[in-house]
Amino acid sequence: MKFxxxxxxxxxxxxxxxxxxxxxxxxxxxxxxxxWKELTWSYEDEQSIESSGINRQYxxxxxxxxxxxDILFHQGETWIFYPDGKLCLKSDSSERIVHWSIKGRGxxxxxxxxxxVTEKFILSKLDNNNLVLDxxxxxxxxxxxxxxxxxxx
Amino acid sequence: MLRKFSNSRTxxxxxxxxxxxxxxxxxxxxxxxxxFFTFTSNITGHFAxxxxxxxxxxxxxxxxxxxxxxxxxxxxxxxxxxxxHFNQRSTYLAHAMPIVLEIACLLTVGxxxxxxxxxxxxxxxxxxxxxxxxxxxxxxxxASISNFTVKTTHLTGITTDLGILFSMFTRKExxxxxxLRGKAKLLSSICIAYITGAVISGLTYFHMQFKMFYIVSLFxxxxxFYDLYKIRxxxxxxxxxxxxxxxxxxxKENLAGLKERIPASENVANSW
Numbered sequence: 001m002k003f004x005x006x007x008x009x010x011x012x013x014x015x016x017x018x019x020x021x022x023x024x025x026x027x028x029x030x031x032x033x034x035x036w037k038e039l040t041w042s043y044e045d046e047q048s049i050e051s052s053g054i055n056r057q058y059x060x061x062x063x064x065x066x067x068x069x070d071i072l073f074h075q076g077e078t079w080i081f082y083p084d085g086k087l088c089l090k091s092d093s094s095e096r097i098v099h100w101s102i103k104g105r106g107x108x109x110x111x112x113x114x115x116x117v118t119e120k121f122i123l124s125k126l127d128n129n130n131l132v133l134d135x136x137x138x139x140x141x142x143x144x145x146x147x148x149x150x151x152x153x
Numbered sequence: 154m155l156r157k158f159s160n161s162r163t164x165x166x167x168x169x170x171x172x173x174x175x176x177x178x179x180x181x182x183x184x185x186x187x188x189f190f191t192f193t194s195n196i197t198g199h200f201a202x203x204x205x206x207x208x209x210x211x212x213x214x215x216x217x218x219x220x221x222x223x224x225x226x227x228x229x230x231x232x233x234x235x236x237x238h239f240n241q242r243s244t245y246l247a248h249a250m251p252i253v254l255e256i257a258c259l260l261t262v263g264x265x266x267x268x269x270x271x272x273x274x275x276x277x278x279x280x281x282x283x284x285x286x287x288x289x290x291x292x293x294x295x296a297s298i299s300n301f302t303v304k305t306t307h308l309t310g311i312t313t314d315l316g317i318l319f320s321m322f323t324r325k326e327x328x329x330x331x332x333l334r335g336k337a338k339l340l341s342s343i344c345i346a347y348i349t350g351a352v353i354s355g356l357t358y359f360h361m362q363f364k365m366f367y368i369v370s371l372f373x374x375x376x377x378f379y380d381l382y383k384i385r386x387x388x389x390x391x392x393x394x395x396x397x398x399x400x401x402x403x404x405k406e407n408l409a410g411l412k413e414r415i416p417a418s419e420n421v422a423n424s425w
Binding site: 014018021024025026027029085101105107108110120 | 189190191202206211212213214215216217218219220221223271272273274277278
């Protein structure tokens with residue numbers, strides 16, 4: 001009998017820890033929903049971009065960087081995350097609707113474009129006011145670009 | 154593969170079980186990495202991530218990773234619980250039940266992913282949880298029935314053991330040791346099967362997506378039916394042997410009966 005009590009106690013402690021952690025936190029999908037204004041867009045190291053074979057292009061107000069997989073970067077945009085999985089990328093001159101989802105343990109933002117291009121960002125910071133995304137591409141190019149957003153009130 | 158328990162298992166039994174389950178684990182791990190960006194067959198990294206998320210104060214992520222670790226543990230717990238409690242009734246059934254559960258989990262992931270998945274975080278976490286539970290079941294079963302010799306969902310321990318074994322093989326006395334050579338053969342087979350499964354999964358992912366889980370399930374079905382087939386054959390052989398033995402015994406008895414009668418009839422003839 002004592003033996004079973006120990007088992008029940010250990011499992012209950014585990015379940016309680018899980019419940020406390022979940023109730024103490026906010027779900028990333030709820031936190032990210034809303035309008036975010038891009039503040040900075042920075043390269044970690046200019047040289048690492050050259051060595052990673054990424055080609056830079058400029059397209060209107062959007063700062064676009066593409067590698068062999070046609071992965072895109074953005075600059076000067078407002079990102080509006082809708083709860084139904086739609087993401088509106090707004091700049092002064094253009095607007096486009098793409099699809100967003102959060103994967104992994106709630107630490108990866110995936111953005112899918114209509115032309116089957118997929119971008120992957122690590123959610124390195126996400127709270128009620130700030131969002132920091134690290135671009136994740138090939139291993140050699142990982143973490144070279146970093147986007148900082150502020151929530152529009 | 155599944156009929157024998159612990160020390161009664163041969164090297165070939167362990168290699169067959171190890172290769173098929175490692176291949177499945179390699180496929181599942183890469184599928185989960187490509188679809189959900191998370192490893193599901195190994196949890197060493199998850200322990201480090203859990204610590205990092207706690208330090209950062211990311212309680213949602215910490216809770217998710219904690220639940221994954223727990224589910225892997227719980228899978229192994231359930232697997233061995235089934236083995237030790239049902240082993241006396243039927244060894245085969247006790248060993249096959251965790252694999253049946255694993256197939257059910259992986260098929261659920263495959264079917265849900267193919268037809269219902271809308272890429273919400275809750276769905277992602279639940280599907281990953283099922284996969285981690287399934288891998289826990291598999292690892293618990295293979296380790297349990299092979300006396301902790303076969304572990305097929307991660308390669309940390311195996312790589313360590315192989316390193317130790319290959320260093321031992323630099324001395325002739327160890328090279329000549331049949332048991333050590335067998336162990337190296339088993340561990341190498343598991344490594345190769347895992348990598349093969351992972352590579353095939355990576356190559357076919359873009360075409361198959363969630364359908365990959367059907368193939369993994371198929372491999373596990375082979376694990377189950379291989380033994381069922383063998384059991385049937387052995388039963389058939391033993392039944393036919395018993396039948397022929399009984400027939401031979403009857404023949405002998407009939408002959409003995411005849412011999413007993415013949416001298417009796419000879420006596421009757423002599424008396425005439």
